[in-house]
Amino acid sequence: MNVTLKIWRQKNAQAKGKFNTYPLKDVSPEMSFLEMLDYLNMQLTEQGEEPVAFEHDCREGICGTCGLYINGRPHGPMRNTTTCELHMRSFKDGEIIYIEPWRARAFPIMKDLIVDRSSFERIMRAAGFINTNTGSAPEANSNPVSKIIADKAFDAATCIGCGACVAACKNSSAMLYAAAKIAQYAMIPQGKVEAKDRVDKMVRQMDAEGFGFCSNTYGCEFDCPKGISVDFIALMNREFLSSKACKQKHG
Amino acid sequence: MQQLNSKIPEGPLADKWSRYKTSLRLVSPANKKKLEIIVVGTGLAGASAASALGELGYKVKAFCFQDSPRRAHSVAAQGGINAAKNYKNDNDSIYRLFFDTIKGGDYRAREANVYRAAEVSNLVIDHYTALGVPFARDYGGALDTRSFGGVQVSRTFYAKGQTGQQCLLGAYSSLNRQIAKGTVKMFSRRDMLDLVIVEGKARGIITRNLVSGELERHSAHAVVLATGGYGTVFYLSTLGLGSNASAAWSAHKKGALFANPSFIQIHPTSIPVLNDYQCKLTLMSESLRNDGRVWVSKEKGDKRHPTEIPEEERDYYLERRYPAFGNLVPRDVASRAAKERCDAGYGAGDSGLSVYLDFKEAIEAQGKKAIQDKYGNLFEMYEKITGINPYNQPMRIYPAGHYTMGGLWVDYNLMTTIPGLFAIGESNFSDHGANRLGANSLMQCSGDGYFILPNTIGDYLADEIRTGKIPTDQQPFKEAEKAVKEKIQKFMAIGGRKSASSFHKRLGKIMWDHCGMRRDAEGLKKGKELLNELEEEFWKDLRIPGNDREINQELEKALKVADFFEVGRLMCEDAIQREESCGAHFREEHQTETGEAKRDDKNFAYVAAWEYKGHREKPDMHKEPLRFEHVEIKERSYK
Amino acid sequence: MALAGIFLMLFLVSHLLTNLLMLAGDGGKAFDRAVELLGHPAVKIVEYLLFAAFIIHIVLGVILQLINYNARPVKYKKAPRTEISTFSRYMFHTGVIILVFLVIHLINFFFVRLGWAPLPETAAHSHDFRPMAVALFQNPWYSGFYVVCMLFLGFHLKHAFQSAFQSLGLNHTKYTPAIKIIGTLYAIFISVGFALIPVYFLFFYSS
Structure with a gap:
């Protein structure tokens, strides 16, 4: 499947951020959402661009490190599911996916999708x-x-x-x-x-x-x-x- | 050759620790305030050690690479924590817990350490309960237990399938209490990149601030590593993606011996690989084997849907091969048995690399509600990842790299061969031999951190009360920082084309294929060569975008991957020298006629402790002979 | 906030019951008697409390809204797609509408009583509310405005009722669902009750 990602990019805490658009081809529905981002980052790295910074660790929904605001919902469209447990089979082919960091005064952005x-x-x-x-x-x-x-x-x-x-x-x-x-x-x-x-x-x-x-x-x-x-x-x-x-x- | 002194106290096994403790020197409260201790890692071992040391009055500096200590990978431990409480009246005791652990570790662990871990296990449960950890309880309000692989009693305390999370949050709360009191200073988002040694003693560390990219020098009178295992050497493992070997490896390079590196546990019940971009295998707790039955089809390459395979055509191979323990055989045995079936062509799924774990009978016997109460969150997790509902059809599982029994060599005081450098929890080697029993890791980490290290470290620090504050502008600190800086510059300057993860993935495949569940001399040698080749490519073709003076996750990854080449080679080296099969280490050349591991106690009842001799140089092996005075060494049988 | 709100909710009940007396069909006698009670000293005290409650509720509402607005200086690009009750998200907005209504309402009635606003021709004296109301309600624009405001009041109350219990920590596995149902019924009762009066005077009443 193919998706279009609109991702918040922000160099550091002081910088002004903006949305960048990344069309991504050949995404497998079996991929987890973060594996899809890994896949994007691998391509970005190989093209010499800076990969999208996002936090994650256990990838099994228990450490609480990951957290992305996906299409207007924290952790995406599935209930009782962390971002790392979300899979691409929950999205449609050709879907536009907005990915934003948590937004709150008490959670200042550090870089891209990483908040403090x-x-x-x-x-x-x-x-x-x-x-x-x-x-x-x-x-x-x-x-x-x-x-x-x-x-x-x-x-x-x-x-x-x-x-x-x-x-x-x-x-x-x-x-x-x-x-x-x-x-x-x-x-x-x-x-x-x-x-x-x-x-x-x-x-x-x-x-x-x-x-x-x-x-x-x-x-x-x-x-x-x-x-x-x-x-x-x-x-x-x-x-x-x-x-x-x-x-x-x-x- | 360095003489290894394990400092195991004399005397009867059951009295060793209590007698030894009374002989340890103390540091007065007034002097404790003057002594600084660095604790690296804030998992169950690190958080418990930092908080216990803080309570004692030491000045503690705790470090973690995560944004919060609560995210350390102990959080993902599922099934439980063992203790010899004998609450079930099933004739359990400290000795039995000790015995099961020694036997489970295939007689390659140190008796005295294991007995001590079993001894303090009851204190650990008391302490967590007092900290408010919500362990499962029965209707009378008392703590509940369940059974786990490799034992015949019910001694595992649990909090649904999230015991690690609950214990870690308990330890985290005690750590927070000390941070609030000011006895512990917390440094999060820091990677330890080197150990600093001044006049032969561990005196500090060099860290990289992961936000600003700055290198920092931190000094102390003792350094405690609680940095976990190196299971991510396989790339695909049940560990968190940030877990790494680098802190322990930097200590190894500075002189700390590394023991039994090839002892790495492959967990039998993980969700199989589903896609090519997967970077993580999710564990399904061993506790599932309490009620789930493991099987494959009796027919080779059977592509039928599992619910369509009738009862008589199913091979419950664990029950068949090991009638006494059945589905609850230890992890190494279960993993190899699964691999054996799959390699023989009986595996399930498209890849043929999985076996079934079936709850049909348990649901019929106990009802869906009872199963849901015990394993609800695991079943949900399985469904989220695979899209399959395990209440209706069997799970598919396959072994995955999980836990490293090997680690930094430590003596009875948990001190490494570098004076003042201690290693606790998974980062040391001492308690699990060649295979760890389920629910023993939470037990060991907590015991080390809360009840053992705080006693033994005092004995070392008693000599340090006159040292005074350790300045960080000394030459060794400057040199260490400079070396780290140059290393980072070298990484940034490669300017190749490939990402660090792509190398890690290939490295992991080499390790899995050549130094995984079944090993042979030829394959291990080949693995070493392949690692060398890949390493050369790595140093030529790695690309790290961005710069090192900001958040740079690619740089963080690359630093870790670089160390894994060396870790991997040492694992192969260790596996080559150990001409026997024991626990998780299975050499094709050494097996019984029925395909079980064949130990060689005459020649290999020792700990192999390796000394670093330089990059690509052959390391030196030191032997610590293992003496078994309180158990009879037997063939480890679960039949 | 919650305590003041609860007080206001109680007030609304008594206000509505009084107003409904206008429909009693006795030419407003019962209603007038109820209005006379407003002069009683005890009612006076309650009246001051009522003002205090209004002011506390409004001031706190504005302060909280400011703090809450400030707690997220940069908003999300993609609007939140949560399937939770919409009323709860717009308490401040419905509150503002009710405040506007309240001001007009005070000018029309309360200020007249105090003598701050001129006495309408229809009324005999400053306490003669019924003819004042009748005159206003027979203006379709005013009635329409009134009904719409009551609708928003209903939205406000639907969330407010159970929310007050939650804020005061008065929740219970058994009773909370019942409280939610009672809250909805209460909101319907108040908004429909008040809205009935203009509808009656506009369509079914001729003097």
Whole structure:
């Protein structure tokens, strides 16, 4: 099959970018989307042009490195699918495919389709952990956790930190990302102890990074490659409000 | 010849570690603050080590090439993490975990290290649980386990098919905690390009900032490599595309011995190659073999749709050949058996290079819901990649390069032959012998990082409390940086026509064909020659567009590929000298009448540790004899 | 935002119920009695709260919109192709339309009551809202405008109702679907309820 690619090219963070058009012939429907880009890059390299810079690593949908905005959708047209898991059989012969980087103030572009997601790191560093030292853990089964809760915490914990929620949100909000971690810990006994403090710190950091606010359009859930539910955002809101209500307790 | 001292403590096996620990010297809290440690790599081993060292009060600098530590390839481990908790009351114990690992590794691992890994495995599970890792639980709220290849107990803790992700995120959270506290400084988007040695000790590293292209010097009192394996030497592998050998290889070139390089695990259950531009093979967790049955048609070249092949015409070859373990034989055995069937012409699919993994019976017996609960995400992944729904028809699988048991040689302290340079996790060689058992890698990485290295490194650093801050304007730092700079300029100046990946792909094919699942002396020699030829072409015809003072992914790739030529040659060299078959290393010349691996314990019960002698120079081999005092060496049988 | 919104939603219910009394067929007696209640001190207090709620809701809405707009300085070339509810994406836009309506509405009624706007000829005194409304609604342009605004109010409310619950963290696997249905019914009830009045006075009423 043949496709026409319209790809955002931008030399570096300061440069002004633009769309370049690349007609690509003999694409196999069995190729993954990123293999199709590899194929383009191989041709560009051999022609002496600079290949398109994009990030990727595991190519099996778990590391969260890849993330392209494809034809108006983060990670492309398939639901619950990362860019690397997307295959060309999901496109039509002759299709024009727009490929853009994530766009958000908090995700500045570094080159072509690579964005800087260190704002996500700082949210996690604010309090995305349980304060426990190596060696101080009690026997693993001393704290039973109901299967239902454990499974729910797992669902929240499957976030891969790719940033599709921010890319999908009309407000570039990172609520789903923060909520997934906050909810995971708030639900289980190990994390409950400092849940209030955690939500306070992480939400404050999130706001400081320049993400937008949530207006409950649920675009994040729709485009999350791991299908993480906005229920966790509600849980975070609840935790946040109650942390405000009893703030004096932990100052 | 360098004397290898593995520093294995004396005494009964079960007491070695606890006794040894009490003899290790300590560093006082006040002095820890003055000591710096570099940790390269932030996977399960690196992140856990960096956070544990930070907790102790050392000044840690952690490095990764990814934008975030959370993306290290430990994230892709699927099936589980082993521990000797005996929660299932199935008579499991630390000794049994130790024994299974030694046997699984085909008696080519060090007893004392393996026992220690088994010993700390229970602490690892406790720790991850405290960190909030959502392991699977049963209805009473206790942790659940499942069984894995090569063992007869159920000791594998899991979080659906994403155990690696969940453990890594746990370690990442503890790392973040230390970053927030200021004990760990995180340097992401950095490639380690060289090790700096000052007066015989590892004192720092040279990194390339992958955003600005700048070369940076970082100094420390000790350097810890947690840089994973070199499985991408096959190009097509289950690893992340960024995984590479370069950091470990730069240490090897500076004098660290490299042990058992040819021990590289081929994982039996990966999705087969579907197109010519493929650069990655996706693993389907070994845990699938708990419920899936492996088969091929009894008829050669059978092109029928798998659902049309009746029961009596199917050859469940693993169950046939290995009735005791059946579909749960260890990885090396399962991989070779699959290759044997395919080579004999019974393989499935158009290429004939795949076998079936069938869940029909399990779905009938347990219901679709139960199977979905256990493997839902794997089934989805399979469908996304192949477009085939495995609930309705069997999966097709084929072996793929996966894990390297070989790696930097380390002693009992996890220190390499360079004083002050430590290697943990997959980057060292110590715990898995010639074949790794499933769910043992998460166990080893976490044990090394959280519970072993933080103790042993103190013993080394106790001598460093008077050293003071290490300046980076010393001659060795300047020289190392200059060498790296020249190397990069050399790459940029080639100006050929071909991309780095195109060379990598060809290199991988050479390795797969000549140093893969089945090897013979002639093929290995041929492989070496082909590598030499390709390497020459590489240095003539490589093209790297752009410049080196910016993000340049082609340059990053080329630097890695260049090292793989050398890694590949050393693998062949090692495979040639090892005139026996053991674990993942199978020499055609050494097999039993039934086609099983034939070990030679009399002549080859040693670790081959290689010393670098220069580019294209024949490396020196050092032997560390393996003594088995607590297990009886037997033929490894799963029949 | 959500709390003010919930208060406004409650207000809308009481406002609508009062307005519907105009259709009671008793020549507006019940409606007039309800209007008289506006003078009660307790209602006065609620009235101030109401103003506060409006102002908070509007000011916060504008601030959030500015921040949200700023959170993505460069927009996507290819418009987002998400299959989520369209109403939710345009809360600010529907909000602005409602604000415009609100201003006109205040001029027509509330300002008259306060004596800031001249008393229309049809009304006997500044609290005599029914004749004022009747006169306005018999203008097809005004009625049309009113109905369209109520339609947008409905869109706004459809999302607002369940969104308020989400923002306050009041979600539940069992009840959230019900809340969504109630929200839709509420939005239909309010918008259709209000829209009925001009339709009635335009087509079915003759003085």
